[in-house]
Amino acid sequence: MKTLASPGLITRIGAPISVLAAAALALIIVACALLASWIAPYDPTNLASFDLMNAELPPAFTADGDAHFLLGTDNQGRDLLSTMLYGARVSIMIGGGAVLVAATLGVMLGLLAGYFGGKVDALIMRIGDVILSFPTILLALLVSGVARAVFPGAATAEWAPIILICAIATNEWVQYARTVRAATMVETAKDYVRAAKVIGLPSRRIMLRHILPNVMSPVLVISTINLAAAVLTEATLSFLGVGMPPTYPSLGTLIRIGNEFVFSGIWWIALFPALALVILVLAVNIVGDWLRDRFNPKLRVKR
């Protein structure tokens, strides 16, 4: 262990076996979530499949539990396990979407800033500085608040995911832009780019075909950790009531619903989705932390 120059949190805790376990766990959760419509015992999106008579049943393993509902039911009588699987799917799709949008936007702006420098660079990076100086959650709330004011339909199941993705991506692109900008500046000074410029290739082609492939590896590493962060931000927004509506819940929405029942001793509605969320994020974080240490020790300083 001592041979590693500066072991990160993960390498310090254990051998990569823990990382492998975390990766496997993350993959299993993601797979279960994506296959929710096949493996979930009930379909929580189908109104006919649940009955208000079954509302707030405790988990099957407790004294008054019902064997039909392994983790109990929520306030509308939906099977909690099925609702959680569908909820995790919503969370992961929004998180993944946000990372995709943020990475695309950040990489493009980073390429532009690093390649052209000067005023373009200054403008993009100053905007990034301002964004980073405000806390993520505040900006995300502002974006979703403004979106709600502008489109009346913003709180509906169709629009909410798009607005959440925009709200999260607004924060996350900066990190990509900074990393890609730095890498692009290094590449731009190299001979192959100078040669490409000399033979008169258009800037667009040089940036996308020549520089981009060489600056992509840190982007993939950042994306893992950002996925965990995006899932957390989505959960937080939904918990605060400005995310997914209860009819089409994400894990955060489920925790919000459950929170109203905690005082009456109905703990499972909030606790099981919370547990699923923490395990998912923890597993992704462990993998991400390890990747970061493994492939790019320089990135670690940023957090």
Place this chain on the structure above:
Amino acid sequence: MLKVLLSRLGQAALVMLVVSAVSFVMFRYVGDPVASMARENASVEEKAELRRTLGIDQPVVVQYGRFLARTLSGDLGISFRNQRPVTQLIAERLPATLELVIIATILSLSLGIPLGVLCALKPNGVAARLVQALSLIGISTPTFVTGIVLILVFAVTLGWLPSFGRGQVVELGWWSTGFLTWSGLKSLLLPGITLALYQLTLIMRLVRAEMIDVLSSDYIRFAKARGLPTRYIHFRLALRNALMPVITVTGLQIGSLIAFAIITETVFQWPGMGLLFIQAVSFVDIPVMAAYLLFVGLLFVIINTVVDILYAVVDPRLRARSA
């Protein structure tokens, strides 16, 4: 020195101008103030009259100027939802949030510094590894989950502590404090811990990194070679120097904590500014949102500017670089 001071203040004013412009744009263009203020079935003439009284028939620059003038005189408009002046609403809620932030800062410092030192002094010890593993779990657990678990354990199951509100408060002029009553202090505990945990990991990691850095420096090695007692080296020589950046970061974090308190306040129904803001977002109460943005922006700018200026006073090298 004067030049540095002026340039810092100039930058601060510029950022505030941008924040106020964003706030103005929200205030003016997001949603239609006439639609939300005029009574139903208002005629075209009535709406035009309302437009004139609100001043929104004027050119944008004039409107922005008026907005700035009103803001500077402390008039931030009237909440759509409560029909009360926004300034008054924020002033009422400010003490609750600040007391929460103060408690959270005290808690996170008093736990984070010793734990960070422990991890730095015995990096391979059992305790240090445990703390590190827990801190990874801490990063992956959202604040609201921590809050809910605390409520479940201490309020619902054990019934020791209240789970919502501020308890009894005492009015000291316009400031209402929960520090002076037993129920107020008890109510502060759970939300305070929840908010502190968010910052604890950060402080712990920072103390650990700084401490490891300082411990490997020359003067500590000389102190060891001289045979000074270990306790003296660790706590008088090393810790003091490691704490400098910690103090700065804690100061800078106060702004983030106030913004982050939004989540804690929602979980515990804590009647602070964060709860006011989140209600404003869900009811699209634009004046309150705009005012909160201005207020938090101002806070961030003040904190950053003060820290920058203090740095310039303390460290002459920075003065030369920035001038």
